[in-house]
Each structure stands twice: as C-alpha cells, then as structure tokens.
Amino acid sequence: MTSIVVAILVFVALGALFGVGFYLNQKTPKPKGCENLTADCEGCRITTCPHHPHSTEGEKENA
Amino acid sequence: MNKTVKLVIFLGIIAALSGLLIGAVNSVTEPIINERLLASERENLEVLFPGAEFVPLEGASDEGGYVQSAFEVSGEGYAARIETTGYNSSTPIQLLIGFDQEGTITGMMVIQEQETDGFGSKVFEQSNIDTAYIGKTLEEQVDLLSGATVTSSAVQAAVTSTQAMIAELIG
C-alpha cells in the first residue's frame, strides 16, 4: 500500500514538473530574429502538425 | 487564483489518478508475472532450497552482466542464475548459486556446461564444487582449478561479480 502512495507522489511531482516546464516554456518568448524560425519536418503527412511546412500555408491538400 | 497554480493542480489530479490506476493494475499483475518468472526455474531452485518461498528480484543485475535472474529466498537467503563462457564459446556455462543471508555460498548447481572433458569439466565435479565454492563468504574469492584455468577463471570472475551484487542486496 505504501508503495502505491509513493508511486502517486512521485508521479504527481514529475507530472507537475513537466506541466510547469511546459507552461513556462510557452510563456518564454523566442529570441530576437528567431520569431519565424521553424524546423521543417516532413517525416509524416499530417499537414496540421505545427512542424509540417504546409501548416503555415493553410491546408493545401483536401483529400 | 493564480493561473499557474490552477494548471499545476489540474495536472496533479490527472497524474494522481494515473498513479493510482497504475499502482492498482500492478498489484494485480505483479504476482502473476512473478509466478511466471519462477515457473521455469522453480525445479532447480527447489534442489538448492527445498520447500522455500521464492521472490524474483527483477531489476537485479551485476557489474559484469553475468546474472540472468536472481531470487530472494524468504528466511534463507538468495539465489542467482549466472551465465558465462569458458573454453567452449558456443555453449555458455549456466550455474545456479545459493547464498545464505550473510552471503556465504551454500549451494551450487550446474544447469548447463559443455566444457572439455577431463579439463574444464573437472571444475563442475562435486568434489571441486564442495572445496572451491561452497562455504565461501562474500569477502573470499572462489578458488581456481589448475589444469582448467580458462573455465575456472571464467567461473571465478562471474561468481565474484555475483557476490558483489549479493553484497549490495544485503546492504
């Protein structure tokens, strides 16, 4: 039983850490000159993915 | 209320529920997994520790990577199945070693070996096992056997590494 309690505590701590990191990272502005820099990734064909080069041009394919 | 706090609380609740769920599932599956891990080795373990209760130590591993599986023998000590290669590089040597609660070697069983007859194989004769291995404490190294240097030093290295792991388990 104690193991489950510890598991939950560890889990909550890690989850909160990730959440805080994610939130703070989102709030941090990109440095000057990098606002429009994105890494283009064409690994998959999900055009709605923010890393896909098509996502900025709007939906190109309407298959 | 501060927004960051709110977000953390939301994620915390999700995480807590997830942790609870995983813990609950684990408490159901763990005994079944242990039983399965034991099933294949129970027969050999019973020889070294007749009538004992065994608990597999899943994460246990030694420095040299010889230990294949390790078990806690409740009230009696530990057991470890080790694998190493001696002279015959195609068939590894497999041994099951029993330790008491202080880490002294109490038993050794040969599961598999195909070392050269009359040389390497002498290491695994009962008379040699009794003198070279049984009764060695954690601080002592097991003996080498002249005339079977390759095999016995391979076993020595593996047993020394296993002893170090057992010492860590005893703490």
Add this chain to the structure above:
Amino acid sequence: MWQNFKNGFIKENPVFGLYLGLCSSLAISTSLNNAIGMGMCVTIVLIFSNVLVSAIRKITPDEIRIPVYIVIIATLVSIVEMIVHAFMPELYDSLGVFLGLIVVNCIILGRAEAFASKNPIGASAIDGLGMGLGYTFALVLISVVRELIATGGIAFYNPFDATQIIFGFNIEALAPYTVSLFSGSVGAFLTFSCFAALFAFIKQRSAKKEKEAKK
C-alpha cells in the same frame, strides 16, 4: 462516420499514407504474430486514449493539453504493458522494448490532438478503432510479405498460450528460395517502400479520376 472508419484503411492509412508510427511498424513486422499482437495493443491504447481525451476535452486547460495527453497515454501504455507481461508472456518477450515505445508512437498523440480533442466520445472511439485497425492492417501486410520471403511459411500462435498454433502453413516450393535478409532491416525497409509506393500510386490515380470527373 463509416467514411472516417474507412479512411483509416486506404486513403489515410496511418502507416502507408501518413507515415506515422514507422519505427514500430518496421521493427516488429518480422512475423504475423508480432504484427497482430502489436496492432491490437496499439488499437486498445488508441481507443482508450481517444475516449479519455475526448471525455475531458471541455475541462482541459488549453495551455497544458499536451502534457495532459502524454500523461494519459503513458498511463495507458504502462497498463497495457503490465497486462501483456502477465497474461501473454511470449508476446511480451518478442515485442520487447517496442511495447513501451508505443508511448512515443506519433499515431496516438496525433489522433488525440487532431481528432479526439475536438470531437465527442463516440466519434473519437470509432476514430481510434479505425486508425488502430488501419495500423494493424499495414503491419499485417508488411509482416506477411516478410515472413513468407524470409521463412517460406506463416505461423500464428495463440497469444495466451504459445504452444498452440491457431493457423499456419508452409509452402514447400518456396523453401529453397527463402531470403533471410528479409527478416532483417534491409527487408523491412524494402518491403515498406514498395507498399508505400503502391499506396501513393492508388491515391494519385483516384485523385486523377476525381479531377477528370469534375471536368
């Protein structure tokens, strides 16, 4: 809704069409057995994650939705891993590390983000089922080709008891011509690329037809 379901197979097949979850589909498609086992695990995780994400879509704060999804998916994968470990030990051993790597399979996060976060529970569950079966379908295709070429036969075991063969055959005529290369990485890449090209061909042809029909 039927359209959604069907899309998962051909037009938007997650593996051949969208190139999602490539790592696992290449690695574990060595045998039909692994392919079906993996496909089922992914389908189950996908359905549950879609349902859960959809169920909490109205109360999830937008800023941290990705972390929430990752926690949910990781939990589900852990649970599936433990259950497979306990009840289907042979499958657990042959899938190895790839069972845990379902967590980072982009299909699941992708569907949670693109579909389940915007749609009601029922539709999300069906989307998960369709996508999962599409993934399984792709895995089965690759694995059948690879297993046939590499071993000259197919064997499918009962996942709960590996000694029981449910279905299997060996083509004697193929036996002298097996190419063991196909059980390795070269065969995986080659088989996959052939299927991907075939799917692209089908897609391009149907697009062309549609265009002509419009004219």
Add this chain to the structure above:
Amino acid sequence: MELLSMAIAAILINNVVLTQFLGICPFLGVSKNSKSAVGMGLAVIFVIFGASLLTFALYKLVLVPFNIEYMQLISFILVIAAFVQFTEMFIKKYSASLYKSLGIYLPLITTNCVVLFVAQDNITQGYNLIETMVNSISVPAGFMLVLFLFSCLRERLDSADTTASWRGNPVALVVAALMALAFSGLAGIV
C-alpha cells in the same frame, strides 16, 4: 578498451536507425539538407545524454529504493519531456544563436523514440554510470552520422527524376535499405 568497442558497436554495428528502426520519423523528416541534419543530430545527442543521466539517477535513487520499478516507463517519459521543456526555455532565454542552430529542433525531440529507448536500454542492460554515459553519447552519435549521410544522399535524390508514386519517402526508404545493407558489412569489426 571495452568502452571503446561498446561505443563503436553502438555507432556503427547496432546503429539505432538502420538496425533498430528507431528515430525513423526525423530520419525522413529532417534530412532535407545537411545543415538541419547536423543541428538535429547535435540536439538529439545533448537531450539523450542529459535525459539518460537524469533517468539513471531517478531509477537508482527513487524507483529502486521504493520498490516501484513498474513506474519506469511512465516516469522516464515525464522526465524526458520535462527536460526538453526546460532545456528549450533556457536556450530561448540565454542564447539566440544556439536557439537558431539547435533550439528549433527541440520540440521535435520529445516524441522521438530514440530518447526513451536509450533511457530504458541503460537500465535493462544493467549499465553502470560510466557505461551509461558512453552509451548515451554513442547511440545518438550513430543517429547523427546516419542522418548526416542520408541528408547528403537526399540532396541528390531530390534532383533525380523518380516515378511519381515513388517520389519522396518511398524512394528514400529504398536508399535507407541500401544503407542498412552497407552498414551490415561492418558487423565484423568489433
């Protein structure tokens, strides 16, 4: 010596991309030009090294003492994800040039299977701290090597006249198959 052969095996023989099939998505996605391949590769090396040390410490100091090894998968993924977020934040804040060359690839890494694989592999192989460090540099180094080589090939591939249905990823995977074949010839060197 053992560490050296371990590193060579991880980079060339058991290459993550070509023999373990991990990290295929960035392999296909970020190999358009060699500059982005190098940036992505370096970012992956950094993240894997940092995340592996953190997960190693978490496993030995928290999970094992409290007997909650079953939390391995889920805690590792959270540590990796958190580590990537904090790294990205610090780079954004303190170095624009570093952000330009490496930082933009960080968001692509959280769901990169190589990171989770290396973190788990260090534990299942029973590596100690030194071996963990060597392994978590050499595995992503192998990733970077193949990514770089592939990007060079790909620049030529894009200008080639391929049949419509093979264009893009299918033909790229054929090239990957040939690379895997070439790398399998290195298997004997260690």
